[in-house]
Amino acid sequence: MGRPREFNADEALDRALHVFWTKGYAATSMQDLLDAMGLSKSSFYEFFGSKHDAFMAALRRYGDREVARLDATVCSGGCARRLIEVQLRSVIERPSGEGDRRGCLTVNCAVELAPHDPTVHTAVSSHLDRMEELFHRLIARGQEEGGISHRHDARSLARYLVNALCGLQVMAKADRNTQALDDVVTTILAALD
Amino acid sequence: MGRPREFNADEALDRALHVFWTKGYAATSMQDLLDAMGLSKSSFYEFFGSKHDAFMAALRRYGDREVARLDATVCSGGCARRLIEVQLRSVIERPSGEGDRRGCLTVNCAVELAPHDPTVHTAVSSHLDRMEELFHRLIARGQEEGGISHRHDARSLARYLVNALCGLQVMAKADRNTQALDDVVTTILAALD
DNA sequence: CCCATTTTGGACCGATCGGTCCATATTCTC
DNA sequence: GAGAATATGGACCGATCGGTCCAAAATGGG
Numbered sequence: 001m002g003r004p005r006e007f008n009a010d011e012a013l014d015r016a017l018h019v020f021w022t023k024g025y026a027a028t029s030m031q032d033l034l035d036a037m038g039l040s041k042s043s044f045y046e047f048f049g050s051k052h053d054a055f056m057a058a059l060r061r062y063g064d065r066e067v068a069r070l071d072a073t074v075c076s077g078g079c080a081r082r083l084i085e086v087q088l089r090s091v092i093e094r095p096s097g098e099g100d101r102r103g104c105l106t107v108n109c110a111v112e113l114a115p116h117d118p119t120v121h122t123a124v125s126s127h128l129d130r131m132e133e134l135f136h137r138l139i140a141r142g143q144e145e146g147g148i149s150h151r152h153d154a155r156s157l158a159r160y161l162v163n164a165l166c167g168l169q170v171m172a173k174a175d176r177n178t179q180a181l182d183d184v185v186t187t188i189l190a191a192l193d
Numbered sequence: 194m195g196r197p198r199e200f201n202a203d204e205a206l207d208r209a210l211h212v213f214w215t216k217g218y219a220a221t222s223m224q225d226l227l228d229a230m231g232l233s234k235s236s237f238y239e240f241f242g243s244k245h246d247a248f249m250a251a252l253r254r255y256g257d258r259e260v261a262r263l264d265a266t267v268c269s270g271g272c273a274r275r276l277i278e279v280q281l282r283s284v285i286e287r288p289s290g291e292g293d294r295r296g297c298l299t300v301n302c303a304v305e306l307a308p309h310d311p312t313v314h315t316a317v318s319s320h321l322d323r324m325e326e327l328f329h330r331l332i333a334r335g336q337e338e339g340g341i342s343h344r345h346d347a348r349s350l351a352r353y354l355v356n357a358l359c360g361l362q363v364m365a366k367a368d369r370n371t372q373a374l375d376d377v378v379t380t381i382l383a384a385l386d
Numbered sequence: 387c388c389c390a391t392t393t394t395g396g397a398c399c400g401a402t403c404g405g406t407c408c409a410t411a412t413t414c415t416c
Numbered sequence: 417g418a419g420a421a422t423a424t425g426g427a428c429c430g431a432t433c434g435g436t437c438c439a440a441a442a443t444g445g446g
Contacts, residue, residue: 001390001445002391002393002442002444003391003393003441003442003444004392004393004443004444005392006394026217026219027305029432029434030432030433030434030435031432039394040393041394041434041435042394042395042437042438043393046392046393046394100308101308102308103304107304110363110366110367111296111300111304111363112301112304114294114367114368115293115294115296115366116216121368124367125367125368125369128364128369132373152380155376156377156380157380159373159377159380160376160380160381162364164356164360165360166359166360166363167358167360168356168360169363170300170303170356170360171321171356171359173304173307174303174307174317175307175308175314176318183349184352184353186349187353187384188356190344190345194415194420195413195414195420195421195422195423196411196412196414196421197412197414197423198423199423223402223403223404223405224402224403232424233426234404234406234424234425234426235406235408235423235424235426236423236424236425238404238405238406239423243404243405244404244405
């Protein structure tokens with residue numbers, strides 16, 4: 001009953017996600033959002049509540065997706081050591097000149113908003129926790145299978161990798177040269193030997 | 194000749210730096226700046242040109258200071274390995290509840306602005322380059338003295354440490370728990386053995 | 387076909403944005 | 417103390433900020 005919605009809510013949220021991801025929260029205006037989402041102000045406020053609400057929805061969707069992606073990787077059953085390498089390299093392999101260098105939305109939010117916005121802080125923490133957990137599982141498996149040494153315990157290695165990954169996200173945003181990033185990944189991975 | 198300035202330009206810039214560092218560029222309004230710096234709009238625009246100009250001046254001052262600090266550390270002649278550990282721990286040792294979790298302004302800018310602002314990108318690159326260079330010197334010395342192994346070459350280790358440091362800055366902003374950060378630092382440092 | 391229900395476009399809101407401008411205030415030189 | 421030079425306070429600018437509101441439009445059920 002009632003007038004039917006003229007837009008796809010999922011798609012609209014994805015477009016909002018893309019804008020926030022590219023420009024950051026503060027630098028994104030309502031007009032930016034409405035233009036990208038292709039809906040009117042009243043529809044936006046009806047369905048998303050506020051700029052901040054929409055942002056939180058987008059951030060949570062982003063986190064869930066990233067976690068699901070890593071989860072699928074972990075469950076794929078490939079060589080743990082190799083899967084970790086692929087995960088690290090995927091961060092730096094976007095060609096230097098390419099596009100917006102959006103980086104990782106969670107890292108972006110950790111930097112821009114987490115210190116002052118408890119809601120964002122919670123979402124960021126949750127994402128990092130889940131990433132750490134998945135890496136932990138992956139590393140434990142790698143250690144059982146022998147591809148990863150027991151020099152460090154799995155928990156420490158998981159935390160270490162999350163940290164390294166966040167560092168790489170920053171390096172990629174700063175557009176560091178490819179050779180340097182390659183050195184970094186190689187050195188990071190040596191901790192698994 | 195002419196009416197004398199009523200404020201200290203260095204001090205005013207430092208106050209602006211503090212605001213940008215705490216709130217980020219976009220979230221800092223002119224009013225925020227004027228309040229913190231204690232000067233009028235006309236004085237601000239007379240001496241700093243624009244919000245963006247003032248920001249760049251603050252960012253460069255910050256970078257120079259951080260580089261000078263690390264340089265002093267490197268030149269202090271202490272045990273290289275130990276100096277590196279201190280440098281890493283200094284990032285995470287601010288009590289979790291304390292203050293604003295401002296992190297590192299260069300990392301903040303790399304994330305918020307570098308992808309879209311060439312001037313910022315240049316300043317960030319310069320800072321990271323100089324940090325890498327100082328770490329390189331420190332590591333090379335540590336390898337000569339024997340406190341750091343030759344398992345990795347000094348250049349790669351320097352880049353690896355810059356990356357790790359940026360990761361820790363993100364973790365600190367996200368207010369990760371102390372135990373986890375400690376694990377990370379320990380694991381990072383193992384690369385020097 | 388009419389009404390209840392829901393969505394939509396867009397006018398409108400006060401506040402604030404970064405920035406300009408100028409009259410006034412304060413100094414120094416002569 | 418007159419006049420050149422510089423600094424300051426604050427009025428003022430158009431644009432934009434995030435958000436509200438309501439009349440018009442579009443649907444389904446009766």
